Amino acid sequence: xxxxxxxxxxxxxxxxxxxxxxxxxxxxxxxxxxxxxxxxxxxxxxxxxxxxxxxxxxxxxxxxxxxxxxxxxxxxxxxxxxxxxxxxxxxxxxxxxxxxxxxxxxxxxxxxxxxxxxxxxxxxxxxxxxxxxxxxxxxxxxxxxxxxxxxxxxxxxxxxxxxxxxxxxxxxxxxxxxxxxxxxxxxxxxxxxxxxxxxxxxxxxxxxxxxxxxxxxxxxxxxxxxxxxxxxxxxxxxxxxxxxxxxxxxxxxxxxxxxxxxxxxxxxxxxxxxxxxxxxxxxxxxxxxxxxxxxxxxxxxxxxxxxxx
Amino acid sequence: xxxxxxxxxxxxxxxxxxxxxxxxxxxxxxxxxxxxxxxxxxxxxxxxxxxxxxxxxxxxxxxxxxxxxxxxxxxxxxxxxxxxxxxxxxxxxxxxxxxxxxxxxxxxxxxxxxxxxxxxxxxxxxxxxxxxxxxxxxxxxxxxxxxxxxxxxxxxxxxxxxxxxxxxxxxxxxxxxxxxxxxxxxxxxxxxxxxxxxxxxxxxxxxxxxxxxxxxxxxxxxxxxxxxxxxxxxxxxxxxxxxxxxxxxxxxxx
Numbered sequence: 373x374x375x376x377x378x379x380x381x382x383x384x385x386x387x388x389x390x391x392x393x394x395x396x397x398x399x400x401x402x403x404x405x406x407x408x409x410x411x412x413x414x415x416x417x418x419x420x421x422x423x424x425x426x427x428x429x430x431x432x433x434x435x436x437x438x439x440x441x442x443x444x445x446x447x448x449x450x451x452x453x454x455x456x457x458x459x460x461x462x463x464x465x466x467x468x469x470x471x472x473x474x475x476x477x478x479x480x481x482x483x484x485x486x487x488x489x490x491x492x493x494x495x496x497x498x499x500x501x502x503x504x505x506x507x508x509x510x511x512x513x514x515x516x517x518x519x520x521x522x523x524x525x526x527x528x529x530x531x532x533x534x535x536x537x538x539x540x541x542x543x544x545x546x547x548x549x550x551x552x553x554x555x556x557x558x559x560x561x562x563x564x565x566x567x568x569x570x571x572x573x574x575x576x577x578x579x580x581x582x583x584x585x586x587x588x589x590x591x592x593x594x595x596x597x598x599x600x601x602x603x604x605x606x607x608x609x610x611x612x613x614x615x616x617x618x619x620x621x622x623x624x625x626x627x628x629x630x631x632x633x634x635x636x637x638x639x640x641x642x643x644x645x646x647x648x649x650x651x652x653x654x655x656x657x658x659x660x661x662x663x664x665x666x667x668x669x670x671x672x673x674x675x676x677x678x679x680x681x
Numbered sequence: 682x683x684x685x686x687x688x689x690x691x692x693x694x695x696x697x698x699x700x701x702x703x704x705x706x707x708x709x710x711x712x713x714x715x716x717x718x719x720x721x722x723x724x725x726x727x728x729x730x731x732x733x734x735x736x737x738x739x740x741x742x743x744x745x746x747x748x749x750x751x752x753x754x755x756x757x758x759x760x761x762x763x764x765x766x767x768x769x770x771x772x773x774x775x776x777x778x779x780x781x782x783x784x785x786x787x788x789x790x791x792x793x794x795x796x797x798x799x800x801x802x803x804x805x806x807x808x809x810x811x812x813x814x815x816x817x818x819x820x821x822x823x824x825x826x827x828x829x830x831x832x833x834x835x836x837x838x839x840x841x842x843x844x845x846x847x848x849x850x851x852x853x854x855x856x857x858x859x860x861x862x863x864x865x866x867x868x869x870x871x872x873x874x875x876x877x878x879x880x881x882x883x884x885x886x887x888x889x890x891x892x893x894x895x896x897x898x899x900x901x902x903x904x905x906x907x908x909x910x911x912x913x914x915x916x917x918x919x920x921x922x923x924x925x926x927x928x929x930x931x932x933x934x935x
Binding site for chain 2 (some may be wrong): 515530557
């Protein structure tokens with residue numbers, strides 16, 4: 373079984389509801405603040421708005437920026453919250469030699485690629501498109517208009533798991549997948565073994581509100597968490613440092629935390645006392661700089677938790 | 682001379698003892714003779730000329746010990762390094778074999794071309810693999826069959842359009858996509874013998890409506906390394922008939 377690596381219609385429908393409500397919440401978040409102090413995560417969103425529009429910035433070389441203590445992780449990514457392009461929009465021009473990621477702000481598969489790009493510090497421009505009703509110019513780039521898709525010099529690659537491996541091959545000096553063949557295969561197998569997290573997330577959002585379905589969903593989540601707890605044998609699934617499996621699964625685990633806001637779930641705390649390793653793991657992942665820049669959890673809880681359910 | 686040993690061994694089932702660990706430098710592939718996913722691994726090992734011993738598993742009465750090889754109890758599973766290394770997933774095994782045997786690498790070295798092969802395989806698989814399953818499950822419901830036939834024909838139209846040259850590799854020799862998608866085409870070929878009303882012919886399959894595909898299928902079928910890793914039409918069709926009767930089919934023809 374090959375895991376889905378993109379937001380197709382079914383996945384986008386899962387996210388559509390969140391998208392609409394979260395977009396409203398985010399717009400509100402950009403109102404002039406009534407209090408001088410920002411939530412640390414809100415600052416990250418605000419800081420991206422201050423990035424000059426792509427057309428006015430000089431072309432950047434399509435090579436990783438050498439690490440500098442003055443540049444924060446994620447500063448290589450422009451346009452993270454650019455307005456979504458719908459049918460009728462005009463294709464933004466792409467400068468030769470520059471990378472572009474076609475994304476949707478709340479797509480967990482696109483988030484995989486963003487985390488990878490931030491970790492590898494690859495300069496990239498993000499263009500958000502509507503995956504359910506794609507602009508006509510986008511359809512030749514990606515089958516059925518799915519996101520994410522990575523483009524450079526007219527070449528387009530899609531499927532999140534394929535894109536990230538492609539990035540590791542293009543920029544091998546800071547590869548995330550292990551170089552050892554067996555360890556590399558094992559990381560891919562781990563993503564497959566952790567996939568109940570993904571399934572539990574989609575089943576939760578896709579199911580009805582009747583009590584029987586709710587109990588089944590909670591059971592699925594417990595089963596997925598037990599499995600994840602058993603498979604975590606080091607600080608991260610990648611070993612002492614986060615790796616491929618961590619980055620590919622994190623967007624789904626992050627969203628699963630929203631269960632605690634739902635009246636349809638018995639989860640009041642996530643992951644709860646029965647999964648101590650996963651609880652500690654979540655805290656560690658939330659503090660990884662390449663993950664922090666794209667954190668949805670606190671933002672969701674703060675801005676959308678009261679409106680979604 | 683095939684490098685695969687035991688491809689037609691009897692399937693091990695519940696109660697059968699576990700085989701001893703493979704000896705050093707021996708590769709073992711746990712398979713099921715008629716499983717298209719396992720056939721991918723067998724074809725890849727065969728084409729790369731990796732001497733391998735094949736152990737077949739009865740997928741309806743799986744031995745308990747097999748779950749220590751593959752936590753899902755599925756095939757294929759690759760085992761080597763005296764049993765210390767186990768690789769599962771038909772999507773992972775071929776790349777792993779290319780990584781550890783780079784001298785017979787099948788995937789392109791160029792990162793973009795490599796990615797294109799993987800994406801092309803996914804596009805073809807997404808359409809073909811479920812299409813066969815849908816037709817097969819609808820065999821006893823003639824009213825459903827017509828609809829399923831249409832999805833197969835649509836899949837073949839796309840497969841024909843995606844085949845730009847002689848092979849999906851884009852070169853004059855078969856490659857990654859050709860070897861790994863072949864089992865899915867072969868299963869549909871078997872359907873042409875099972876169903877008189879099937880809309881594609883057995884002769885020169887898949888027929889004059891798909892000229893490039895017909896040449897392609899004939900060429901891949903004729904490759905000795907592919908044939909050595911595949912079951913004959915007679916056994917394949919016979920196993921499907923047994924399955925339709927609800928009879929065990931893993932050792933059909935042995």
